Amino acid sequence: MLCHSHDVRAIAIDNTKKGRNTQVSAGAAGRLFVSKPLESGHDKAARPFQCSNFSPLFQTASISEDSRLVLCQKGQTLELWYLPEPDDAPSLGGSARAPEGQLLLTISLAGKSIGPDGTKRSADYLCSSAISPDGKRVAASDMTGTRLFGLSVSELQVQRASLPIEVARSAARALKFCSPKLLAVAPWHGHVIHLLDCKEKNIIATFEDHKAPVALLAAGGPGGEWLASADLAGAVNVFSLDGLYHHASVPVGHGAATAMGFDSSGKHLVVVTTAHVVTLYDIESQSLASDIAPFDIPKRHLAVHARVCGVATFPEAPDKLLLWGHNYLLAVNLKARQARDDSSTEPYTWRLWAGIRHVLAFFGLQKPWSLATDSAAVRKRKRGDDDAEASLLPTGLAMEVTPEAAEAGLPTPFERKKFQKQGRPKQIDRGPEF
Structure with a gap:
């Protein structure tokens, strides 16, 4: 070798x-x-x-659609970006250009080390983070514990909030805001899930149905009443946020879940496993989707070692799923079946966007972000006309990390003197691109 x-x-x-x-x-x-x-x-x-x-362990992102904010977890710090609405929209068939992101804040968890700016910060890498749907709260965790912050974008202020000791002194493997004030916390050690009321600062429920640490959390449903969780042993469960009880165990077959999400209707949970199997689960009936059996991702589209990192759906295109990884986007149309013979093993049509590098996150935007079919629709939206949404196109937001930033995020490698190069140019950390 x-x-x-x-x-x-x-x-x-x-x-x-x-x-x-x-x-x-x-x-x-x-x-x-x-x-x-x-x-x-x-x-x-x-x-x-x-x-x-690129390391997905240290670099992730979450979005607040209501306030057009994106929270980027980057090594030991958090970056809060604002995505302004474009002045105009592309014409039908034209290409949409993403808005230029504006960096608002950089947040560091308090610690014993001193940063370049002279402020105290944690020496540990962040292991999870999340932003609330309304953009008024941010949660983050490193191995020393979990913090909750109140956020004021207009005044560019961040204020730390108190937390119960069970959450504050425990590192979180996964964090998910189920609503503006309800936060799901999956501790790094143990196999429980805490539901935290961020307004009252207390734990309203603790689920103990998993037998291994929980690594993935997803919230959704027609009214936002479901919480889905997946652990490292391969188990997937669904909990009711209304009644605060365990609702169902999802049969996903071989492999552990690497990505979860709800379809555009909120009635089906989509689970993708390490075996590259996609499963749609009907939550109300507590059974697999009757019209869509579990199916494999074609090997010609996804390498054996590749991992699906997320699932995106679009209300304007309810029959389509977009699976994304750190170097590809893969879309499947669940209603457009292949014209095939009996020997074919691919029942659905697929589209692959390959050659992408360092995808930090991909979001299927559930609300129109001014990517309308014509400028008149944009003007209608600004006036508040209800019929403007009919002409809007499905919109997704992809974030990439520059190769320079990905290289700079690695630990300094040990190199023998004979391999060292004199005058090596310094890498510049440019951060994420939108």
């Missing part, structure tokens, strides 16, 4: 049938390579694949 220029420190092998003995190796230079061993009958092995330097 000649892909590494420095010492190899760790190797992991996937022995499953689908993995086909795929090897993942890492070295002192901080780079990951995916390769397959030399097989009999072949003169040479396939060229190793180098994984992206």
Whole structure:
């Protein structure tokens, strides 16, 4: 294996049938390579694949549609961005240009270390964060505990709020605002989920149905009454936020969930697993969707080692799902079935956008963001006319991290003197792009 220029420190092998003995190796230079061993009958092995330097463990994002705010989790700090509404919209068939994001605030959790600006900050990396739907609260956690902040965008102020000791002193593996004042907290250690009333500052419910730490949370439903959770052991559960009880266990088959979301109607929970299987679950009937059986993502669209990181839906296109990862977007139309013979294994039509790098997050916007079919519709929206939404197109917001920022986010690699280069240019951390 000649892909590494420095010492190899760790190797992991996937022995499953689908993995086909795929090897993942890492070295002192901080780079990951995916390769397959030399097989009999072949003169040479396939060229190793180098994984992206982008780390989803330290870089995530959440959105507040009501206030057009995006919260970016970036290593040890949080960045709050505002997306202004464009002055005009593209004509029908034209390309839509994303608004230029404006950085409003940079938030650091208080700690013992001193930052470049002289303020106290935590020396630990953030492990989770979330922003409320109305943009008035921000929650964040590192390994020392979880914090809740009140946010005032007009005055550019952040005020820390008190939390119950069970939440404040526990690191959170996942955070999710189920409503403007209701926050779901999945602790890093243990297998419970706390429901926190952010207004009263108390825990109103604790769910103990999981047997392993919870890694994913999703909230939705026609009235926002459901909370879905997935743990590291592969179990997926649904809880009622109205009655505060366990509602159902979702059968997802082999593999653990890597992405969850609700469809545009809010009646179905969409779960994607490590085995690249997509499952739609009817929450009301507590059964799999009657007209859409679990289906596999075609291998020609998604590599074995790739992971689906999120699910996006659009009210204007209820039959479509968009699955996204850190280097691709993949759309499936659940109603447009393939014209196929009996030997075909792909019942649905797919569209792939490949070649993307360092996707931080993708959001299917549930409300119109002025991407109308003509300028007249934009003017109607500004006047408050109800019939303007009929001419709006489905809108998604994709965020990317620049290669320079992804490289700068890695730990400084150990390099022997003979590999060091004199006069190496300094990398500039440009942050996320919209």
